[in-house]
Amino acid sequence: MQFKITNELLEEVHAVIETANDEQVFAFFNEYHHADIADILEELSLEQATYVIKLLDSEKTSDVLIELDEDDRERILKNLSAKEIAEEIEELDTDDAADMIAELPEERQENVIAQIEDEEHAAEIKELLAYDEDTAGGLMAKELVKVNENWTVTQCVKEMREQAAEVTRVHSIYVVDDNNILKGRLSLKDLLVAPARGKIKDIYIPKVDYVYVDEDDEEVAKVMQKYDLEAIPVVDQEKHLLGRITIDDIVDVIKIEAEKDYQLAAGITQEVEADDSIFELTKARLPWLVLGLFGGLGSVFIMGGYEEALSTYKELFFFTPLIAAMAGNVGVQSSAIIVQGLANDVVKGSLLQRLLKEVGLSLINGIALGGLVIIFGYIMQYPASFTFTIAISMLCVIIIAALVGTFVPIILDKRGIDPAIATGPFITTSNDIFGIFLFFYIAKLMLGF
């Protein structure tokens, strides 16, 4: 049943478009779901995609545009007039409309908004554009079903019918007072069994989850996930009802946040995809590589300082990639666990407890790995003092690397900085330098060169 882009399908698409028979092209595309059309358009040339967008009804194409990749959407919108974009915007819910407008160049934004015929829609979009995109305000839509607590049941049903026509999916009915302050929610069932002249005041449920308009989007995601909500109302500080957020937007937030953290851990600074241009990819990757290079050059310096050991303990230098790798791997493991723990609010207990735990953990890992090094040294017939020096300094490096990996994210988080930046290359690079320095320092103390 699942839609898949196949070569046959693409050939068919190209053949249909080449007929340039508007009716035939329309009939062909109209059969598909808007999300599938978006997938198809991403495989077409800009010219072809624009042709299809202009041909189909804006009821359908507005949804197609929202589904497209940001880059592809940008290119197509460039080919549309302000009037044409405004027509697409009219068909969208306010949240999607605001997102689409926000991507346009600034002077175009005003032109497009000026062309929107529905003045209320335009005003609502303008309001949404003012909110930071990473907040509840940036996620919410103005479309919702709300009723006044002073209405009778009959009045309420009548009003609801009108409002519901504008809302794609009615998740909840929100109850407000005369000042638009959120009071509670209404269950459809209670509404249906209540006497027609009864007041909403007497039947609504005063317990309702809500979020403030300036709440961080990740926090909203946590609340909706925790309480299994499919929609949540958004209010300002005085509890005026401003909008609502639905679960499908939250799914996107969760995905995007997870991908961002993953990329940061892999040393990629901005959201990129495998199919972005080489230039975009370089911009995202090169900074971390330069950081890694500086770390490596730092190691060159450190080793240069212990040059005199080369004559007696040359093998010490052969172990530096191993030490760097251990320091890096342990640091990345520790930081990943802490970053995830912080994100999920499971990092509990005092810092001292955490410190003891990390030291304990590193001791177990370090002793196990040290044992393997000792076996290796025995096989290689290194002098016992040399093998033990390697094993013990590696153990120390592992402990320090674990502590750095654990506490740098915690400190960043306490200072309000996203701890996710302290994973991946950041931790490996600093641990490489720390590790190699510590390794030689301990080796010098133990072997006395």
Next chain:
Amino acid sequence: MQFKITNELLEEVHAVIETANDEQVFAFFNEYHHADIADILEELSLEQATYVIKLLDSEKTSDVLIELDEDDRERILKNLSAKEIAEEIEELDTDDAADMIAELPEERQENVIAQIEDEEHAAEIKELLAYDEDTAGGLMAKELVKVNENWTVTQCVKEMREQAAEVTRVHSIYVVDDNNILKGRLSLKDLLVAPARGKIKDIYIPKVDYVYVDEDDEEVAKVMQKYDLEAIPVVDQEKHLLGRITIDDIVDVIKIEAEKDYQLAAGITQEVEADDSIFELTKARLPWLVLGLFGGLGSVFIMGGYEEALSTYKELFFFTPLIAAMAGNVGVQSSAIIVQGLANDVVKGSLLQRLLKEVGLSLINGIALGGLVIIFGYIMQYPASFTFTIAISMLCVIIIAALVGTFVPIILDKRGIDPAIATGPFITTSNDIFGIFLFFYIAKLMLGF
């Protein structure tokens, strides 16, 4: 408005529990949302938590149990009798019930199921237990609203009322034929405006998304996300309607998959949390560290083989951590982009195109980084031939590392293996060895030692 565990709250909780006054404790906890009670219980001793669970109604505690961390749930369930667990199970939807039973030791599973009074519920749970937990079958619930296409509208409304009582949220009404084959869905609106004697057959929408029962859970997540679905029906190969999956379960799938990939990239083999035991954490972390250790010992061997270069080009050895770091970082970046691209189906085009792109990208990065190395060499007054050797061999290492990082996940994916395992330590370790070998090999060719 948001619930937060504070020290004051915990003191209050402890004070209430210490009264051992059942009524007071009941009244205190009954005020809270089940998800919040779960948060509180995770802060209590096992004894206290069990006391609260036994005290509250199973209507509430069943939801609390589902919200608990798996470890905490397991400990509490150990303290309950098969009968008590069965009572909790009766209150749960079949999907949650099956998940909870699946966690029990095998002989307990049968005891608990035998104690479930509602035989239909028990049979449905047994059916769900048979599906693999990573498939649509493992995610779905049996609770849904379905109507027969041959029913009249009146009949349909009557049946629906009964069914809806058992379903927490009615997302869709599914239409089946006499053989329980999924035919389509019904819109509540169409049902309400249809004549009472009309047949469902004449008003239902035949276009309905569905997934097969053996479909991978990540695929289900993709479909529901792509089409913005809040629920999807699950069918077998003959399209018999078996159950339905709701979006809240999909949110969990997305989160868990993202966390798994993130942990794999960080070198952690199984799902662990910051608050797991040292033993659990060691089990998850040590295997990758051992792999890294073997990689490091491999480098020791390789360098040992080039020992004769020490007398003339000792600085070559100082650069090994830098080379290893570059190879590792580049490999991790490439693999992360490919792994995400594969997950999101955006890796398009031929392998040759991808190869050319990676080589192009590596050339740009490598030349930029090589430039920095040349500046460094100039400052350090290395001989020009030596500096160029480092820069050029580093460039080659970067290209190879990018290719390994790109193609190992692609090859794994083609063979049906999760490409996410080829990120993090796997790639860094293999690239460390490859990189150092290549570095010395090229240096030997260029410098001729």
